[in-house]
Amino acid sequence: MPAQDPAANGSRADFSATLRAAIDARDVTLTWLRERLAANGNPVSGATLSYWRSGARRPEGPQSLAAVEHLESLLRLETGALLSLIGPTQRVGPLGTPQYPLEQARLEKAVAETFIALGSPVMDPGRDVSTHAVTEVGADGFVISRTTRTILQCTSGTITHVPYLDLTPDQPVPAPTFTMVSGGRITRRHSHPTGEVHGMMIELERPLGPAQTTMIEWRLEFPPEYPGMRETGHGVARNARDVLLWTRFHPDALPTWIEAVEETPDGTEVADHYLDGATAIHEVRRNWGPGMLLHRWGYDDRD
Known part of the structure; x- marks a missing residue:
């Protein structure tokens, strides 16, 4: 206990x-x-x-x-x-069984090896309670940066460090630039030899005990040699109270098609989105996970 x-x-x-x-x-x-x-x-x-x-x-x-x-x-x-x-709540809330939100066993192996290289358990005792991921898309239609703000909760024991990964399935890429905005500092970075998994280890500002929460914010930026990406998203290994994707397009590069992709252990669902005069779209899931939530877009006919 x-x-x-x-x-x-x-x-x-x-x-x-x-x-x-x-x-x-x-x-x-x-x-x-x-x-x-x-x-x-x-x-x-x-x-x-x-x-x-x-x-x-x-x-x-x-x-x-x-x-x-x-x-x-x-x-x-x-x-x-x-x-x-009253003080902070001691309820962790529904967790469900932690799972990698991945369909490929090969990529799952690369993720596990990256966690180990970062010095983290393969399934760390933390969960994203609430995550807002904001992606900026440039005039060329490619991702410039993604800023992620998360309420992190300890599910058991004590947490002093937490890992986060960036995945590009089937597309080897150089390491993006991880920057800590608030809530901790980056103590280690690692890129898997496949080039499809890049990660960082964050040391929290203070240790978290069971059910305690903290907020962290970090940014991903992509170097000039990074191949153009027209996809962004966030994945959770445990149930999250809410996950929000907000993708903001340059007004000179509004896509002709957009789709939201939801990958869970139950399968993959794809839904069309339309800007309808706006320059941004958002996607929200509540009491959701494990899974991956993605936005994809393009500027011509879809295959």
């Missing part, structure tokens, strides 16, 4: 003690609170209120947090007096 976070236990105790004192000072019952919460659209069971008061549980999720905000009003507390004491 993972060790409990002492700070989280302290927050839970402070929350329950403050709630209990406020209920006593207001001289009201849990039934009275439950009825008024329900009447204002924040239903919470009497048992849940009892758990919160005793410290056996603490509020989790947006509905519970909304109820706590209303409790502050009902108990005549200052705004944030209870919310500020």
Whole structure:
């Protein structure tokens, strides 16, 4: 069983003690609170209120947090007096079985070897909770850069480092330029001999314990000798709460066709997209993964 976070236990105790004192000072019952919460659209069971008061549980999720905000009003507390004491969630959420979002055994082997070369477990104990990947496309129709911002969560143990890879299946390419924007520093880079897998290892600003989260942001840029790419995407090995691709085209190079490609263990799905006067497209998946989400585009008839 993972060790409990002492700070989280302290927050839970402070929350329950403050709630209990406020209920006593207001001289009201849990039934009275439950009825008024329900009447204002924040239903919470009497048992849940009892758990919160005793410290056996603490509020989790947006509905519970909304109820706590209303409790502050009902108990005549200052705004944030209870919310500020809840502390970070200890729920990891649904994970599913981690898998490589790859269809080729050869590429999967190259990915595993790259992880090992970076000094990472083949399946590290972290997951992307929420990822926004923004790709800039130049006037020649090729990718210039991709900036990725991720909420990273530890699923077990302690995380101090996390690897990320860039894949170009069936197309050997030079290594792109990995740059850390915020949240850590790059300690190692590695390119697989096939030229189809390039990776980096990020040292986080602070260690993450079970269920804790942090934010990191990094950028990929492509050198002049890099072959022109008209594809971009992001892959996750575990279930993610949301994945967003935002691909922004140069106004002088709007593609004649665009498609979104979703590769999961259940198969591959392809859907057409249309700019309809815009210069960018986006793709969102919620509670999704493992899988790869891609945008592809071109400037002539599709084969």
